[in-house]
Amino acid sequence: xxxxxxxxxxxxxxxxxxxxxxxxxxxxxxxxxxxxxxxxxxxxxxxxxxxxxxxxxxxxxxxxxxxxxxxxxxxxxxxxxxxxxxxxxxxxxxxxxxxxxxxxxxxxxxxxxxxxxxxxxxxxxxxxxxxxxxxxxxxxxxxxxxxxxxxxxxxxxxxxxxxxxxxxxxxxxxxxx
Ligand SMILES: Nc1ncnc2c1ncn2[C@@H]1O[C@H](COP(=O)(O)OP(=O)(O)OP(=O)(O)O)[C@@H](O)[C@H]1O
Ligand SMILES: Nc1nc2c(c(=O)[nH]1)N=C(CO)CN2
Numbered sequence: 001x002x003x004x005x006x007x008x009x010x011x012x013x014x015x016x017x018x019x020x021x022x023x024x025x026x027x028x029x030x031x032x033x034x035x036x037x038x039x040x041x042x043x044x045x046x047x048x049x050x051x052x053x054x055x056x057x058x059x060x061x062x063x064x065x066x067x068x069x070x071x072x073x074x075x076x077x078x079x080x081x082x083x084x085x086x087x088x089x090x091x092x093x094x095x096x097x098x099x100x101x102x103x104x105x106x107x108x109x110x111x112x113x114x115x116x117x118x119x120x121x122x123x124x125x126x127x128x129x130x131x132x133x134x135x136x137x138x139x140x141x142x143x144x145x146x147x148x149x150x151x152x153x154x155x156x157x158x159x160x161x162x163x164x165x166x167x168x169x170x171x172x173x174x175x176x177x
Contacts, residue, residue: 002103003035004061004070005133007116007125009096011045011054016164018081018095019055020175025077026061027171032073035060038128039166040174044159046122047090055163058100058128059171067102067114074099100125106139115140120148127160 006026010018019040026032038058045051063070074097081095102114115138119125126149129136134146141148149157167173 001062001064002066002070004063004067004102005058005100005129005136006061006074007056007058007096007098007100007119007128009054009056009098009124010094011052012092012094013082015055016040016175019057020172021081022077022095022097023059023171025080026059026074029073031063031065032070033062034171035062036132037166037171037174038131039162040164041124041127041160042163043124043161046124046159048088051092054124056124056128056160058125058132060132067099067105067107068110068112070102071099071112100129101136101138104137104139121152123149123152123156123160126152127157131166 008019008022027034040055040057043054043056045054078095078097083093083095098116099114100116100119105114107114120138120141126145129145130149134144136145164174
């Protein structure tokens with residue numbers, strides 16, 4: 001069984017609804033078991049700044065799939081959630097599902113890069129990851145998530161604000177009224 005961490009992001013339409021649907025779709029996949037789930041954060045757009053704020057979160061999953069098989073499943077979920085591909089890089093999207101870490105693998109194969117090459121510089125990834133896996137080591141940096149988070153300028157951490165706090169460890173608890 002493999003352990004992976006997945007980042008979720010949405011900044012178009014019903015953002016929380018898309019996060020909820022993505023979790024539901026993942027939970028319906030036989031090959032994916034959802035573990036720890038972070039709170040939801042509202043985050044200032046990084047890269048292309050003239051776009052709506054994102055909702056971001058991170059989750060741990062267990063899967064029998066190898067990394068490329070997991071990515072395939074995540075991309076098909078993105079498409080089912082109204083994602084239009086081949087649009088502007090870093091631009092607005094209904095749902096973005098990125099593999100952050102996959103076991104302690106360090107690989108680049110067929111365009112898939114693990115760990116996600118930009119995760120260590122993104123507060124919108126490190127803040128939710130620090131909630132569920134602060135001691136996890138990024139194999140490329142050989143640093144823990146919490147070390148990377150607290151080494152980054154405070155200004156960047158402040159662009160990430162708690163939007164909905166995770167409650168009792170049940171992934172859909174986040175979306176109950
Ligand atoms: N670890 C990874 N997780 C998800 N996709 C990856 C990963 N490594 C490489 N990719 C590839 O990146 C491609 C571009 O993904 P996408 O369009 O979501 O980029 P982006 O979200 O705009 O930018 P970023 O990758 O910086 O978040 C995907 O088609 C996928 O094949
Ligand atoms: N705040 C925030 N900014 C982004 C995000 C994201 O998920 N959140 N995703 C991007 C492309 O993957 C580019 N910029």
